[in-house]
Amino acid sequence: MTEFGGPEVLKLTELPKPEPGPDDVLIRVTRAGLNFADTHTRTNSYVRKATLPLVPGGEVAGIREDTGERVVALVGDGGYAEYAAAQRELVHAIPDELDDGTALALIIQGLTAWHLYRTSARVASGESVVVHAAAGGVGSLAVQLGRPLGAGRVIATASSAEKRALALELGADVAIDPAPEGLTERLIEANGGREVDVVFEMAGGAVFDASYAALAPFGRIVVCGIASQQPNEVSTGSLLRHSRSVVGFYLFHCLPVPDGVQRPRMFAEGLFELFARAASGELRTVIGATYPLERAAQAHIDLRERRTMGKLLLDPAA
Numbered sequence: 001m002t003e004f005g006g007p008e009v010l011k012l013t014e015l016p017k018p019e020p021g022p023d024d025v026l027i028r029v030t031r032a033g034l035n036f037a038d039t040h041t042r043t044n045s046y047v048r049k050a051t052l053p054l055v056p057g058g059e060v061a062g063i064r065e066d067t068g069e070r071v072v073a074l075v076g077d078g079g080y081a082e083y084a085a086a087q088r089e090l091v092h093a094i095p096d097e098l099d100d101g102t103a104l105a106l107i108i109q110g111l112t113a114w115h116l117y118r119t120s121a122r123v124a125s126g127e128s129v130v131v132h133a134a135a136g137g138v139g140s141l142a143v144q145l146g147r148p149l150g151a152g153r154v155i156a157t158a159s160s161a162e163k164r165a166l167a168l169e170l171g172a173d174v175a176i177d178p179a180p181e182g183l184t185e186r187l188i189e190a191n192g193g194r195e196v197d198v199v200f201e202m203a204g205g206a207v208f209d210a211s212y213a214a215l216a217p218f219g220r221i222v223v224c225g226i227a228s229q230q231p232n233e234v235s236t237g238s239l240l241r242h243s244r245s246v247v248g249f250y251l252f253h254c255l256p257v258p259d260g261v262q263r264p265r266m267f268a269e270g271l272f273e274l275f276a277r278a279a280s281g282e283l284r285t286v287i288g289a290t291y292p293l294e295r296a297a298q299a300h301i302d303l304r305e306r307r308t309m310g311k312l313l314l315d316p317a318a
Contacts, residue, residue, distance in 0.1 A: 001052060001053060001055070003043065004052070007133075018085040025064065028083055029061070029082055030061055037058070037098070039070055055077060055081050057077060057192075058075060058076060059073070061101075071094060075090075082316045097278075103288065106278060109136075109311065111251060111271055112138050114145060115254065116222050122220075125150060126151075128151070130156075130187060131200050132157045133278065134156030135158045135167055135286070137312075139158075143171055145283070153191060155172065157175070184214045187210075188248040192214065195213075195214055195216035195218060197216055200221070200222050204226035217242060220230050221248070222249055223247075242245075288313075291310055
């Protein structure tokens, strides 16, 4: 990318192989992961601002050039490529039982789902949990983690009958339409006529407002995205009157930062638990389409227009 804008700014280009620094690892990329956040990076509307020129893509799976080990890594950017450099501490071996796509589904989207339960919402045993976008990368994993992490009832929302069927297959107790009109009432009805305890929300705008209105006293809504690009405001008076909480979650606050501040085990602990659950068959990753690099722009279009389910991948060798 040499400019910000629509999908057309993604250009297939020949660049020199990255030169890893002393604390980096060079990886020959076999698969790169696509995330909704990448579409925000493309327009420079993401939480972390980008600079040009830019090779997008924050996560890769592949082969370490120095050891030949199969790994998955966070790279910040540079992932949509045949080679990428990653900080050594953000590179993790992939268990033999898992394929590259599964590892990529778990390193950002899986960890996000895990922290929504463990860190942000702190879901207590038996609480009801609403998972919006339940057929997507984060949502499909959050639905499955509900029972193991304590949820008493998992209520999924998804935009089509096919996606709602997938959410039910993955373990949701009920799946409903996320259209904002009447959503508050549908959420309460789906919870047996009771207000809900926890909502994982990544759309913003009217969906946030309707979900917030469905919260029980001491209910929490965790914001992990604003796909609509419509941020919301909540009054402190409303929080006080209803004993509700609004919590934000941004995965990269779980990572070590350059000044040396550490958040012990927030990254590795969750990832290793997810690897173990997937290896045992308890957790299923939903892998959607795999695109060649030259079709990265089309992948962004498909992602934004909700044509996809599960984890989207790029194959640099295709």
